[in-house]
Amino acid sequence: MPSALPVESIKLLSGQHHKPSIIRFQYGTAGFRTTASILDSVLFRVGIVAALRSKKLDGRTIGVMVTASHNPEPDNGVKLVDPRGEMLEASWEVHATTIANASTADDLVDALEVLVQTAKIDLHAPFWPSLVAALEDGFKAMGATARNAGVTTTPILHYLVRSINTKGTKYSYGEDTEAGYFAKLSTSYKKLVTGKAVQPPLVIDCANGVGALAAKTLNESLGNTLELVLENASTTTPGALNNACGADFVKVSQKIPPSLANVLQPGQRACSLDGDADRLIYYYLDDRGAFHMLDGDKIAALVAAFIIELVKVAGLEEKIKVGVVQTAYANGASTKYLQERLPVKCVSTGVKHLHHAAERYNVGVYFEANGHGTVLFSQPTVDILAEYQPSTPAQSRAVEHLVSLTELINQTVGDALSDMLLVEVVLTHKSYRGEEWDSLYVDLPNRLAKCSVPDRNAFKTEDAERRLVSPPGLQARIDELVLRYQGGRSFVRPSGTEDVVRVYAEASLKSQADELAMRVAGLVYDEAGGDPTSRPKEFL
Structure with a gap:
């Protein structure tokens, strides 16, 4: 029986993207990661896989992100984003790995046939017109159309994918544009800090990555409610990406980027994004000029305690259960602090494991120590908040804050800018400086x-x-x-x-x-x- 795949088109275009003979690729937690110079064939094949994934899911939008993430500029990678903005379904990771490692065009077609048969993909189903990707030859081989999201952050791509797929439905996630993303974040932030004292300016190390562009737009959207001071924002300087700066540099070296040595003042808070703006690390210098890091563990503790407080004030502690998900990298002191207050689950490293575990709670808080994380509100929880009738002004304010948090937080994936605003909301409400936040518990070295x-x-x-x-x-x-x-x-x-x-x-x-x-x-x-x-x- 002849294949329903466009075999000739695949073989023809595959010839323009040869796989290196001695390299084995592996789809991992963050997709395919290796030196950019040897990823050409992978990008072509990922385009085909994304097209097939869209076919399998009745033409829903699939995202494709090409990014160096937190790694040095010569390193790079590509990952797929499923319709709700979550990571690629685990069973497809195996197929993606096999397809990426097919030695010849014939082997590639055979691997694709296995995927089509195993996943029971209807190749005659129409493509949705707004498939998000940038891998034109891969889509061209499959006859698919694409919408190019342009230069943007990884979290914004996840936001766009979910927004496109929920557009016009009861559960619309937001306007499917970058403008919609910034409007959603800034509007909810302003609601949450209304009537509160404005925080001092926040220094942001943008890692010389795409987060600098997004942070600039966000700064404009926030107006006078929060001033962002952008540093390491050289997005066009060769070799600057994540070089002695960024969230990974701060976390691993446990010191401020050298470029901030004459910028950051004692007592002033600052934060670092990574190259694609999905990780966030806070820090400050004390009165003696000593460095103090506030990583993903500290963020989880701060945020979880705040949400629990709001749930209790709202009188919803019996209906809304909050839980935290960590990995083995979580500092032992943070785990002890959290376990005294709420359920804590430890899972394998990787966003897909954290995200899925967090979905089991009414409100699931997950942060890796490296600063990647978010908060998930289940749909039944969102419905409870929408239908609840508070009996006191305090309960009413707490419910309003919880609803605004569901809008402020990017629930598709860890988002450094969204998480940054979340932290700023909590610091504003608690009147915390870095020292007070840091004192919640003392990290083990x-x-x-x-x-x-x-x-x-x-x-x-x-x-x-x-x-x-x-x-x-x-x-x-x-x-x-x-x-x-x-x-x-x-x-x-x-x-x-x-x-x-x-x-x-x-x-x-x-x-x-x-x-x-x-x-x-x-x-x-x-x-x-x-x-x-x-x-x-x-x-x-």
């Missing part, structure tokens, strides 16, 4: 390290990635090391975005956390049989 190994897939984990099951015996050696340090905790896991193995360690003293991380990393290098000369000096 911690250290992140990464190890280049011959095969990251040799490292397999269980218990939400907190324990190794492979290589055999390595976890026992890690456990033995951890016992030597007061407050010690450490885990090892293969990266979902880079070809490395990551090490996390914490202890009661910073020097001990550093030492524990380095010694565990040394165990990883020894076990992996990597080149000893490639080990960083501090591992020797």
